Amino acid sequence: MNDRRLERSVELDASPEQVWEAIATGPGISTWFVPHSVEPREGGAVSADFGSGAGATGRVTAWEPGKRFAYGSAGPPEQGADYAFEFLVEGRDGGGTVLRFVQSGFTDEGWEQEYDGFDRGWDLFFGNLRTYLAHFAGQPVRNALVMTFTPGRPADVWPMLHAALRLDRHPAVGDEVTLAPDGPPAVTGVVDVASPEFLGVRSAHGLHRIGVEGEQGCGVSAYHYFYGEPVDAGALTTAWQEWLTRLFPAPESAPAGS
Missing domain, CATH: 3.30.530.20 (START domain)
Structure with a gap:
């Protein structure tokens, strides 16, 4: 593992409350990423279903309702990279919200290809989030x-x-x-x-x-x-x-x- 970080700043035409619901709850994350469950507390369990039998589990590492949500892999280091994900929600003057995102925990070997793959993936998924909030907000x-x-x-x-x-x-x-x-x-x-x-x-x-x-x-x-x-x-x-x-x-x- 190394200290390299993938960072995003996403401007969204939605309220901070809407964005928090979308990035920090299981039903919300499922609308733009993959099906998730989240226990809303520090130390709570997080699980993700990527389809076709692929999944991941983790633990909430930061829980500041309406502001900051972070979680990381629950697996031991010998099983591979322990990715950490952090979401920060900030209201904008005049309306709208800025979502700041950080992913860390990249491996040392072959990190460039690993980073590029996640980079393209987050482009897609944050695009999904923007489209969901613009066209389907609030719908399950x-x-x-x-x-x-x-x-x-x-x-x-x-x-x-x-x-x-x-x-x-x-x-x-x-x-x-x-x-x-x-x-x-x-x-x-x-x-x-x-x-x-x-x-x-x-x-x-x-x-x-x-x-x-x-x-x-x-x-x-x-x-x-x-x-x-x-x-x-x-x-x-x-x-x-x-x-x-x-x-x-x-x-x-x-x-x-x-």
């Missing part, structure tokens, strides 16, 4: 989050995803599109994220993000946030996971002794 969320891994490269993976979603190219921000996978319900909306790693669509009822992260060997993810809608999140999760698994099947194990 139902999440459908899935992921898989493929040994391919992004240059090979994205064309496969485009074809499977019935897109003729990587759309640009502002394009109106319909994602039409074979199995899960179609998604129609406006592209609000278009980067080498992510494609995002804002529909009338939620946010939909497709991700390809990695260089030689990629994590492929589909994160869906449905706001105020009584959708069957379990059925949607299953449908999207089956779709991803069909598209990128796990490589067969080599026979014993080969």
